[in-house]
Amino acid sequence: MAVTHKENRLFRGVVIVVALLWSLVPVSGAHAVVVSDxxxxxxxxxGQSESQLAKAHQAGLERVLVRVSGDRNVTGRDGMEAHLEDARSLLESSQMVSGDNNDDRLQMTFSxxxxxxxxxxxxxxxxGMNRPLTLAWIAVQDGGDRGLLVETGESSEQGWSALIRDRASVRGLPLVxxxxxxxxxxxxxxxxxxxxMGQISRASSGIDHDLLAVVRVIRRNGGWQASWQYRGRGIEQSGSVTADNPSALASALVDTLAGELASRYAVTGGAINTGPYLRLAVEGVRSPSDYAAIKRALSQLNPVESVGAMTVTPDRIVFRVEHTGEVAQLQQNIALDDRFRALDGDSGDRSGQEADTSPILSYRWQSAAVAPSGEADQ
Structure with missing residues (x-):
């Protein structure tokens, strides 16, 4: 839906009102990631026969549907089979490429x-694309040997570290x-x-992350078991998964973590274009570039359908934000961008808005804080 609030006039007001404002803005350390692929x-x-390409199109669409939805069982939903059979119609582009072993692969981009x-x-x-960054501390015991998984640069065909990273990439889960x-x-x-967890949290200081996953992997009953704890940003979960081999265990572990996050940040697809709106008040707006950055950041959030300025006062702008899903889901998505610091209540001027009973959220803009990684590429 389009929102028309004479935004050009308001933007000129932003230029005049905030260009001379000056304040110190604290920096903090969240590092949500924009997953662009x-x-x-x-x-x-x-091969490149019609039937072989059709199978590849379907396999590619299945991967994309799982990654975008966060639901590994999404392709089993009622009505999905017809879409999978018509996967080619959803393509924007495709090309043949060579794999690591000189095998043929089809590279696809779907609409x-x-x-x-x-x-x-x-x-x-x-x-949506704006997803929290998970720092995974994983200890593996195989027989009498016990070791910590670290970033090693090993090839995608070797080792526990590569299995975890590869599966995280398949699920669209930013993980280091x-x-x-x-x-x-x-x-x-x-x-x-x-x-x-306390010691691990201290050891994680200085490493970019939003969430901590602490995992213990051990051989058990001829297979493998991973016991995990997952914490941060209102999340405190624990559990365990088992599998017959390392590859299956890595998949089960990452699928569980991705499912947990999707349940918090995803919005129901059926709600698209039918969402309500709220007012979002942002203080600390010092320049036109701040205004542009705020609007761009909000527009890129998954639950947000449209953003428009409603009122402009010195140091403060109230936006009208149309969104899908619950307000709490929108708040969780905004929290992934550390430039927005939540404020308690609405401390600003409400003149001219007495008849507006829509919810209002209040934030302070911290322009010097770290933007979600990859946002500049969008």
């Missing part, structure tokens, strides 16, 4: 609008492992194995 997939193909429409028609959730220099820290390894 949600609608892309690359799958192996055994975001078309994929979201499919999810809406089947009542599936849509999880500790730097390689932590691998030799035996005390730290013991803390991860014991899942001492």
């Amino acid at each position: 949600l609608y892309q997939a690359t799958v192996p193909v055994s 975001a609008r078309a994929v979201n429409r499919v999810l809406a028609e089947t009542g599936a959730p849509v999880w 492992l500790p730097p390689a220099d932590r691998a030799s820290d035996r005390t730290l390894l013991s803390e991860v194995w014991g899942q001492f």
Whole structure:
């Protein structure tokens, strides 16, 4: 829906009102990531016949639907089979590329609008591009050997670290492992194995992250088991998964974590274009570039349909934000951008808005804080 509030006039007001404002803005440390490849997939193909390409199109669409929805079972929803059979119609582009072993692969980009429409028609959730960054501390014991998984740069065909990273990429879950220099820290390894969250939180200082996953992997009954704790930004979960082999265990672990986050941040596809609106008051707006950055940041959030300025006063702008889903989901998505610091209540002038009973959220803009990684590329 379009929102018309004479925004050009208001923008000129922003230029005049805030250009001379000056304040110090604190910096804090959230590092949500913009996942820019949600609608892309690359799958192996055994040939270029019509039937072989059709299978590749379907496999690619299945990957995209899971990544965008956050639901690994999304392709089993009623009505989804027809869309999968017509996967080619959702393509924006495709090309043949060579894989690591010189095998043929089909690289595809699907239409975001078309994929979201499919999810809406089947009542599936849509999880936006702005996603929290998980720092995963994972200790693995295989027989008598115990070690900590770290960023090693190993090839995608080897090792636990690569299995975890590859599965996280498939699910669109931004995930990092500790730097390689932590691998030799035996005390730290013991803390991860014991899942001492306080010590691990302190050890994570200085490493970009929004959430902490602390995982213990061990052989058990001829297979593998991973026990995990997941904490941060209102999340405190624990559990365990089992599998017959490392690859299956990595998939089960990442799928569980991705599902937990999707349940919090995704909005129901069926709610698209039918959402309510609220007022979002932002203080600390010092320049036209701040205004533009705020509007761009809000527009990129998954639950947001449209953003328009309603009122402009010195240091403060009230936006009208049309959104899908619950207000709490919108707040959770905004919290991933550390430039928005939530304020208690609405402390600003409400003149001219007495008849507006829509919800109002209040934030202070921290322009010097770190923007979600990848936002500048959008």
